[in-house]
Amino acid sequence: MLELRFDPVRLPPRCNELRHEVREFLAAEVAAGTFDPRDPESGSSTAKEFSKRVGARGWIGMTWPKQYGGQERSFLERYVVTEEMRVANAPTRHFFVADRQSGPTLIRYASEAIKRKILPAIVRGEICFCIGMSEPNSGSDLFAASTKATRVDHGWRINGTKIWTSNAHNSDYMIGLFRTSASTRENRRHGLTSFLVNMKAPGVSCNPIGQMSGQKEFNEVVFDDVIIPDDHTIGEIDGAWKQATSELAYERSGPERFLETYGALSELVDAVGTQPPATVVAGIGRLVAELHTLRRMSVSVAGMLEAGREPVVEAAIVKDVGTVWEQGLPHRARDLAALVAHETGPNVTFDEKLAFYLKIAPKVTIQGGTTEILRGIIARGLGLR
Template structure:
């Protein structure tokens, strides 16, 4: 069935300007205190529970959530500004980011009340790190091919199988996981999937880090061997989680982190080019900035839809596809644009060189079109929404 694509012209309201300045001042104070080094933070992509606790003290985790659980009931556009500033600065938000972005909203919508009352305040306090268990070996981002099995037993479910590309699973306190509770039917291959909230301290879970080319190991393969999940940890309806999982992806795929992951390359290139680049170089730089501005406007539009209670799955998929392809290509484009400039000199006091920045970005870029859903899966969603398949 064909779906209309809408990107309404949403603009950030004036109230967000004061919030943006507040966030920037907070980041300046954190940098001055040595929490992170702005010049090298792009490489660290930090995981700092202390930082998350201080963000929580500001009230910036669970910003849009109900006050009864400790949230602020503020706008998605307010949350967008906080996320944008943290992402652009490469702030060490790894502990709370996934929980704040998507896991909390899933729990609010689908968990039992006693689970909400127990878990949501932990997230808001910066005390709960979440990971997402969706992709599996052999099926990747094809969620409907998930084979990790949750078999009903007395009091809950026994789980066996494997998830892969699970970011921060080795550090996480909880996982929101998609398990197969029944076989798919011939008429509906989406049938038989159920979402669960998994306590990562449960016996029967083993995390195996996957090292990437840049030396990081935030990805994991997670093995479940007779792991027990209580009935109370089921999220939503048994066998009917595909709607929940796809709705969740609207949160995961539409934010500024989907086009700002290599933003540090753009800022480094501007330092190398200087204040007065030649006309041809200035034109190339202008094209990149114009593309970035366009993606940002689209992303803000999706935030506005979420604010209105909509589920812009198609639009979020477009933002993620365009954004990650752009940020993945940025290191190569920057290398070409700055080819005749000296990239070996440091970009500032105690700062790396432009060559160092490019080398790191080139190594991490391949993963960007995988995390959050592969390009192929996203384009399948878009094609289906347009009635092309």
């Protein structure tokens, strides 16, 4: 049975210095009109150039080896950069997935030629990655994946579909999980292999999926006789489940897993004014205390990653609890705002912002694994199933 550990980790002084540096950078970007921190949808047209400026500051791939363009800085320093970017609603989507998990996966499992070609370009903020895991009819159950990679001369032919693939329509590459052999009775995890897919290759098509918020960040990705070269195989043939499990520790534990609707809390504080009723003060205090707890858990996982551990179960807990919190936040903010009498009528700005967060809240469970799958991972890690 696994012993859960969320060791108390304090951010060292160098992290506080970095935080001030990031805040100054973001303030300058806001002043230049790159994005509006009160509008989560702003910055989409400037994301690529913003990515290059972040790369120039050394804040992409900052934990990676210097031989591939990284800075060999700590996971705790990377945590600070991520936290400041997310709270500010900075347009990070062009580089974030590559920085968080695709790059580390390539560092561990890709050929040297691929590392030297791809990793420096990620560090410079030039290329965008997506993750191909979920499939129709199997969702977050990765071991039920059926999109097939068949051996051909000098490579593999891929046919099938991935779904809920974030930002695939803007991506240059995907690291995808594909079926290369049938699973066995003894091991249903057998038979999956990871490949690096050029999203501009013939036979790859993206169909954006509309959401209530008007966003189209999710995609259905269809592979029709897509040829993958041999050197784009990532890691062990038929053994990618080990890699995928490790990769998800990076994906599920960061502050992005509980800060997506943070703006609802910020807008609430502004909307209730300087002298809200005691019940509202207590409600906001409770929300802040819960947020602080999530943050401490997430920082602890960052500390484990820095120590070379693979906190898969702890990361799943952060994602599960964080999802529940950020999904409920807009509803709780609405209820607290209703307790404040607005003499001048409704707060239009708050109502508009809250409407957006209410619409995006349902989709956060899809990102990084559904609640049901996460709780299965946690139960298995604790020896309960």
